Amino acid sequence: MRGAVAVALPALHRCVTTAAAAAAAAAAAAQRSTAAAHGSAAAAAAPPPRQPAFELALLQSQLSEQDAARRGEGGGSVPPVLRPFWQRLAAAGAAAAPPAAAAAAAAARRTPLALLMGTGGTEAAALEALRSYHDAWRGAVAGAAAAAAAAAPPPSGLPPVLLLAHPWSNSLPSALEALARLQQDGLKGRIVYLPQPAEGAAAPARRAAAVGAGDAWPELGDALHSLAVWHTLHAARIGLVGEPSDWLVASTPGARAVAAAWGPRLEAVPMEELTGRMEASAGGAAFPPERVEEVARDVLRSHGATAACCAAAPAATPAAAAAAARAHLALRALVDDRGLSCVAVRCFDVVSKHATTGCYALAKLLEEGVVAGCEGDVCSALGMLWGREMTGQVPWMANVAQVDPAAGCLLLAHCTIARGLLSSFEPTTHFESGLGVALRGALPPGPATLLRVGGAAAEQLWVEEGEVLPQGAGEWSPHLCRTQARVRLSGGAAAVEALLRRPLGNHVVLLRGHVAARLRQYWADFGPGAEALEAR
Numbered sequence: 001m002r003g004a005v006a007v008a009l010p011a012l013h014r015c016v017t018t019a020a021a022a023a024a025a026a027a028a029a030a031q032r033s034t035a036a037a038h039g040s041a042a043a044a045a046a047p048p049p050r051q052p053a054f055e056l057a058l059l060q061s062q063l064s065e066q067d068a069a070r071r072g073e074g075g076g077s078v079p080p081v082l083r084p085f086w087q088r089l090a091a092a093g094a095a096a097a098p099p100a101a102a103a104a105a106a107a108a109r110r111t112p113l114a115l116l117m118g119t120g121g122t123e124a125a126a127l128e129a130l131r132s133y134h135d136a137w138r139g140a141v142a143g144a145a146a147a148a149a150a151a152a153p154p155p156s157g158l159p160p161v162l163l164l165a166h167p168w169s170n171s172l173p174s175a176l177e178a179l180a181r182l183q184q185d186g187l188k189g190r191i192v193y194l195p196q197p198a199e200g201a202a203a204p205a206r207r208a209a210a211v212g213a214g215d216a217w218p219e220l221g222d223a224l225h226s227l228a229v230w231h232t233l234h235a236a237r238i239g240l241v242g243e244p245s246d247w248l249v250a251s252t253p254g255a256r257a258v259a260a261a262w263g264p265r266l267e268a269v270p271m272e273e274l275t276g277r278m279e280a281s282a283g284g285a286a287f288p289p290e291r292v293e294e295v296a297r298d299v300l301r302s303h304g305a306t307a308a309c310c311a312a313a314p315a316a317t318p319a320a321a322a323a324a325a326r327a328h329l330a331l332r333a334l335v336d337d338r339g340l341s342c343v344a345v346r347c348f349d350v351v352s353k354h355a356t357t358g359c360y361a362l363a364k365l366l367e368e369g370v371v372a373g374c375e376g377d378v379c380s381a382l383g384m385l386w387g388r389e390m391t392g393q394v395p396w397m398a399n400v401a402q403v404d405p406a407a408g409c410l411l412l413a414h415c416t417i418a419r420g421l422l423s424s425f426e427p428t429t430h431f432e433s434g435l436g437v438a439l440r441g442a443l444p445p446g447p448a449t450l451l452r453v454g455g456a457a458a459e460q461l462w463v464e465e466g467e468v469l470p471q472g473a474g475e476w477s478p479h480l481c482r483t484q485a486r487v488r489l490s491g492g493a494a495a496v497e498a499l500l501r502r503p504l505g506n507h508v509v510l511l512r513g514h515v516a517a518r519l520r521q522y523w524a525d526f527g528p529g530a531e532a533l534e535a536r
Contacts, residue, residue: 120170304424454504
């Protein structure tokens with residue numbers, strides 16, 4: 001390492017441990033499930049996951065170290081100018097270590113790595129720390145791949161890094177130079193500039209005020225969360241149950257493309273594995289009858305006055321509810337046995353071969369914290385998984401059924417939705433077939449964000465914000481999928497026209513709240529790069 005030294009520091013108290021972050025995520029999932037079980041819209045307002053822990057290393061130049069030694073501050077100590085920053089980083093959940101140890105810990109724990117550029121002249125030290133990080137990451141991924149069934153290629157992306165810069169000692173120039181080199185090498189990273197002046201720093205008050213305005217700590221929290229999402233996606237496993245539906249001619253990226261662009265392993269699951277479980281369940285061999293009856297009662301549950309805004313729809317029958325319950329139990333067992341994070345199911349085969357539907361099964365999985373998409377739509381399943389991890393929201397996958405360009409509105413419709421997203425709901429029949437069980441309900445009005453992942457290599461993104469409009473009397477149509485929602489796009493007619501000119505597919509994903517800026521920031525920093533196109 002030339003011109004810089006890595007500072008060895010005593011371990012800081014970890015305020016947010018990995019276990020605590022996992023517990024928080026589990027609690028959030030339980031909250032979503034509970035809200036859904038009571039038919040409330042509270043699941044739509046679930047808070048984002050708590051800020052994760054991260055590994056932290058401080059880099060300083062040799063000149064800075066030598067100067068500190070001359071002043072009697074001792075090598076390896078945190079300079080006075082950096083101590084207020086260091087204390088706040090500790091409070092934010094940092095676990096400090098020398099660069100090599102921090103890199104190894106981040107790779108082993110799959111937690112974010114941040115490098116605090118203490119002074120100028122630390123660019124080479126940052127690159128060396130990142131090489132160590134990526135070497136450890138490759139070893140961890142290779143070990144995980146060897147332990148798992150080799151059904152899909154391992155993720156090809158290398159984890160991004162955060163470069164933390166502060167106002168003093170040429171920290172920011174060093175961060176800029178280092179990130180420029182990373183990007184030249186096709187690697188990903190992000191600079192977070194912490195502008196607060198350090199207490200006691202020898203700087204004029206007016207200069208401190210000029211460079212210290214604002215608060216970058218929320219930005220640091222957002223960046224850490226985005227990195228945690230990157231790691232979650234690269235540990236995720238998506239089960240494609242059956243082939244994508246025949247009509248999805250633009251929504252079928254392969255396993256290599258999904259891994260290269262987003263990280264998850266896409267695992268092919270034979271449709272017979274699901275239908276075989278369903279057949280065993282129908283014969284009473286798979287699940288106790290009392291368990292099937294319990295789930296069937298949940299299938300028939302309704303909430304609120306759906307009929308007040310909607311025309312009459314066929315009611316689901318007890319026999320259809322029992323079949324839908326068995327479909328859910330079979331799919332749930334498949335997810336659990338394979339350890340899947342997400343599923344995309346060729347659900348119309350269930351309709352054609354078993355005269356029932358997967359609409360309830362997919363909705364219930366979403367309520368239980370498992371991302372589940374229908375029609376074998378890999379792009380929508382990816383978007384749902386990413387949106388859930390980024391925001392903590394339960395996503396809704398829907399068709400763009402109608403547009404009103406003059407009003408800047410879309411009408412979304414689908415037969416499956418997590419009931420916690422609805423202010424009222426009832427079980428009815430599937431739209432296209434008239435069979436089985438589907439869910440009809442009303443989304444409460446308010447802010448929303450629509451997204452769509454697309455492209456042959458899942459390398460494209462469409463995001464628009466808007467407002468879910470109240471559902472008025474007579475607006476529901478029996479000629480569309482059962483749950484319907486009108487969304488007025490913030491971009492107005494131009495946004496609708498752009499969607500019609502350059503669509504990425506027939507489905508979009510709805511998240512509650514205005515979160516487009518957060519999604520676009522992740523896409524710009526850590527989204528698919530050239531490697532996604534190369535993996536097509």
